[in-house]
Amino acid sequence: MTAYKTPIGRTPFQLLYGKACHLPVEVEYKAIWATRLLNFDLKTAQEKREMDLHELEEVRLDAYENSKIYKERTKDFHDKKILPKDFKSGDHVLLFNSRLKLFPGKLKSRWSGPFYIKEVLPYGAIALIGKNEREFTVNGQRVKSYAADIIIPEGPSIPLYESSQA
Known part of the structure; x- marks a missing residue:
């Protein structure tokens, strides 16, 4: 008091x-x-x-x-601290598995996927399609974009070490 x-x-x-x-x-x-x-x-x-x-x-x-x-x-x-997330239909995303906290594995990732976005619903909900073509809806805060199919253009190569041969 x-x-x-x-x-x-x-x-x-x-x-x-x-x-x-x-x-x-x-x-x-x-x-x-x-x-x-x-x-x-x-x-x-x-x-x-x-x-x-x-x-x-x-x-x-x-x-x-x-x-x-x-x-x-x-x-x-x-x-x-909230980052805006702009998803479109057809994007690849990873889904955060919050239940993994109960039985964590040392090197097991909490992100599963990739999933396809079927539809972006109002108020932040997202309809996803899994590998077995099953559709489910999740909160948009639980997903992040999956960038495995993005190709990074190669620039000029930089040697990692100097060769001492002269």
Whole structure:
């Protein structure tokens, strides 16, 4: 309850009660001090309580704004890491096998395939066709393009070592 929370800039106790959390001895001392300060004047105590409530509302609004800013920043940070994937019908892709985590092999790849894309469906879904001509639909985030059939043009050859024969 007294741990400081970075995103909202307050402790949970401060959000709930509008003041810092103290030990019971300090609270009792402050209560006596507050009653002596106010001299049991109900009007002054009422005004102070109203001011405290307004201040608490401002603290809560500040915490809400800080939380909103924190969520926007973390969303932007994670959205930057998402790479756009543009697939077309007829492309070759590899499919990520998420179930391999349960029984991993040391050198076994989690990517299976290649598969052909039959159709790109709305909202990121992709219809794939396997080797046995069976069609199934997967989430587009689970596939990546397969580049085995792309031919890289050869440029001038570069020797890997210098021959010392002269």
